[in-house]
Amino acid sequence: MSFEEWFRQDRLPHIYCAGCGNGTIINCTLAAVDTMGWKKEDTVFVSGIGCSSRAPGYIVTDSLHTTHGRALAFATGIKMANPKLHVIVFTGDGDLAAIGGNHFIHACRRNIDITVICMNNQIYGMTGGQGSPTTPRGCLSTTTPYGCTEPAFDLCELAIAAGANYVARWTSYHVKELERAVKAGLETPGFSFVEAMTQCPTNFGRRNKFKQVADQIEFLKGHSLLKSKRDRMIEQGEKIPDEMYVIGELARRSRPAMGLFTGEAKP
Amino acid sequence: MTRTEFWQGNIASAEGALAAGCRFFGGYPITPSTEVAEHMAAKLPKRGGVFIQMEDEIASIASVIGAAWTGARAMTSTSGPGFSLMMENIGYAAMTETPCVIVNVQRGGPSTGQPTMAAQGDMMQCRFGSHGDYAIIALCPASVQEMYDLTAKAFNLADQYRVPVFLMADEVIGHMRERILVPDSVAHEDRPAFVPGTPPFRPGSDQIPGFPTFGKGYGIHVTGLTHDERGYPCATNPGLHANLVKRLVSKIENATRELADFDVINPEAEQVFIAYGAPVRTVQQVLHDHADNRIGFLRIRTVWPFPSHALALFPNARRFIVPELNLGQIAREIERHTDIPVLSVPKLGGDLHTPAELTAIWEAGP
Numbered sequence: 001m002s003f004e005e006w007f008r009q010d011r012l013p014h015i016y017c018a019g020c021g022n023g024t025i026i027n028c029t030l031a032a033v034d035t036m037g038w039k040k041e042d043t044v045f046v047s048g049i050g051c052s053s054r055a056p057g058y059i060v061t062d063s064l065h066t067t068h069g070r071a072l073a074f075a076t077g078i079k080m081a082n083p084k085l086h087v088i089v090f091t092g093d094g095d096l097a098a099i100g101g102n103h104f105i106h107a108c109r110r111n112i113d114i115t116v117i118c119m120n121n122q123i124y125g126m127t128g129g130q131g132s133p134t135t136p137r138g139c140l141s142t143t144t145p146y147g148c149t150e151p152a153f154d155l156c157e158l159a160i161a162a163g164a165n166y167v168a169r170w171t172s173y174h175v176k177e178l179e180r181a182v183k184a185g186l187e188t189p190g191f192s193f194v195e196a197m198t199q200c201p202t203n204f205g206r207r208n209k210f211k212q213v214a215d216q217i218e219f220l221k222g223h224s225l226l227k228s229k230r231d232r233m234i235e236q237g238e239k240i241p242d243e244m245y246v247i248g249e250l251a252r253r254s255r256p257a258m259g260l261f262t263g264e265a266k267p
Numbered sequence: 268m269t270r271t272e273f274w275q276g277n278i279a280s281a282e283g284a285l286a287a288g289c290r291f292f293g294g295y296p297i298t299p300s301t302e303v304a305e306h307m308a309a310k311l312p313k314r315g316g317v318f319i320q321m322e323d324e325i326a327s328i329a330s331v332i333g334a335a336w337t338g339a340r341a342m343t344s345t346s347g348p349g350f351s352l353m354m355e356n357i358g359y360a361a362m363t364e365t366p367c368v369i370v371n372v373q374r375g376g377p378s379t380g381q382p383t384m385a386a387q388g389d390m391m392q393c394r395f396g397s398h399g400d401y402a403i404i405a406l407c408p409a410s411v412q413e414m415y416d417l418t419a420k421a422f423n424l425a426d427q428y429r430v431p432v433f434l435m436a437d438e439v440i441g442h443m444r445e446r447i448l449v450p451d452s453v454a455h456e457d458r459p460a461f462v463p464g465t466p467p468f469r470p471g472s473d474q475i476p477g478f479p480t481f482g483k484g485y486g487i488h489v490t491g492l493t494h495d496e497r498g499y500p501c502a503t504n505p506g507l508h509a510n511l512v513k514r515l516v517s518k519i520e521n522a523t524r525e526l527a528d529f530d531v532i533n534p535e536a537e538q539v540f541i542a543y544g545a546p547v548r549t550v551q552q553v554l555h556d557h558a559d560n561r562i563g564f565l566r567i568r569t570v571w572p573f574p575s576h577a578l579a580l581f582p583n584a585r586r587f588i589v590p591e592l593n594l595g596q597i598a599r600e601i602e603r604h605t606d607i608p609v610l611s612v613p614k615l616g617g618d619l620h621t622p623a624e625l626t627a628i629w630e631a632g633p
Contacts, residue, residue, distance in 0.1 A: 065488065
């Protein structure tokens with residue numbers, strides 16, 4: 001099977017803008033899913049609201065496109081009621097970190113056996129480019145016209161602190177690494193969180209001096225810091241620049257998890 | 268064979284749900300409905316079901332909707348502020364035609380209001396609380412027996428009509444204890460069957476589409492966006508949106524007579540009490556105290572869709588008297604359906620109307 005077989009062909013073309021990174025993230029995710037040997041009928045995609053959350057509509061399995069921020073709560077109901085199903089959630093920075101923040105924390109705490117892919121484009125894309133909880137300080141958006149003055153959320157640190165079993169961050173540049181991280185997340189029992197930093201040329205790039213799509217991807221790549229290198233820098237007492245973010249596998253552990261399939265389907 | 272129990276109303280509601288085959292409960296503690304959740308937490312795991320305490324009421328109803336798509340009969344219970352928090356996802360359930368049951372043990376509002384006192388202030392909210400046009404079914408119990416019977420019935424209606432069904436109880440009925448006859452089994456209606464290969468949101472002749480359970484290989488997409496018969500987003504097509512919303516409303520409103528559940532007492536009377544929920548008990552006491560066939564009583568269990576045809580069953584009526592634990596929410600609905608004067612008798616604060624109050628109104632005449 002190929003990852004292309006997971007696409008719902010009669011829904012194409014998609015709504016994403018030219019240069020959007022979401023397609024890359026969806027491809028990486030489906031490529032990882034395709035290696036798992038799962039049946040399509042046992043796999044469910046769930047999402048909230050936003051550009052990222054339109055992804056399940058393009059996938060051929062059962063899918064639930066829910067309300068803004070609440071995807072994890074809906075996914076919890078699906079997984080608990082039928083643990084046989086593999087549940088994957090697509091979300092974005094606004095959906096997950098702002099309106100859905102509490103559900104995110106508690107899904108991590110419960111360590112429920114689902115995998116979450118967060119397409120973090122640091123902006124509200126679908127509504128036209130408003131600042132989000134991950135918009136970097138100083139960046140321009142329609143609601144931060146003088147530059148964002150709030151500190152950005154580190155979603156991976158949050159997931160680790162709240163108890164997720166698997167946490168990783170990559171970017172839309174690191175497609176092979178991202179695919180491997182998603183696969184590791186799918187394989188890890190318990191809550192897996194994969195953050196994919198991605199470009200939004202339409203609503204972030206053009207307001208923040210990224211003239212070409214590639215400029216923003218270069219920026220994402222250039223400001224990422226491998227976890228191993230970050231750890232070395234800390235050991236050597238070097239200062240980590242504020243605008244850098246850590247990429248790589250950031251947590252892999254085996255805390256007790258909920259919603260694991262034990263071989264017996266619920267009703 | 269039935270057995271006799273002496274139960275609290277909230278416990279009876281939970282037991283009615285279990286008898287109906289409820290296998291998923293997602294909830295959050297809130298007075299005065301918490302006993303429903305506590306009882307389900309104790310009983311569901313032993314019956315192979317799932318109880319989960321969610322982080323808030325928004326998540327509770329979301330988890331219930333998710334569970335329902337796996338085929339499980341699923342419910343939540345709440346009160347006051349929790350009910351308000353559920354509103355957005357209740358609209359999602361209406362739009363996606365997800366069967367689910369919501370028990371609301373009503374307390375005094377607005378806001379935090381009176382957590383331990385009875386009210387019926389959410390009767391309009393349960394009908395109209397989420398944005399946009401839609402329709403739901405709401406049942407109002409007036410005894411511990413009906414907490415059981417109507418909760419079980421709510422699951423059947425939710426499945427048959429693919430709609431959120433509300434058990435609109437109140438603190439008095441939820442917390443009172445009385446004798447109840449528990450049947451060995453309750454009636455069971457299945458969800459309308461889905462025909463594989465057909466568009467998942469194509470309605471049958473009764474305007475209700477078959478239910479395509481997740482995990483069966485149907486590969487269906489469910490969205491709260493306006494969607495076509497395939498379930499695909501189609502949010503900028505005016506005609507399609509209008510037809511979808513009209514169908515969501517008419518599949519319930521057109522079934523008003525089938526759904527109607529009321530008692531007509533003394534139909535020749537000129538003055539007729541109309542009540543649902545706890546005020547039913549006060550009117551029953553008035554009838555008990557005065558064995559007088561001039562006291563009419565329309566006692567309603569299915570409040571939404573409102574059974575307006577029942578009003579005509581009192582041909583001599585010169586006045587409808589409507590005691591409610593709110594400022595006349597259903598009295599206003601009744602006014603909409605009749606030219607006969609409607610006297611709203613509101614009661615706020617948590618106390619019930621006394622039989623003497625209602626008797627005095629009746630004796631004063633129209």
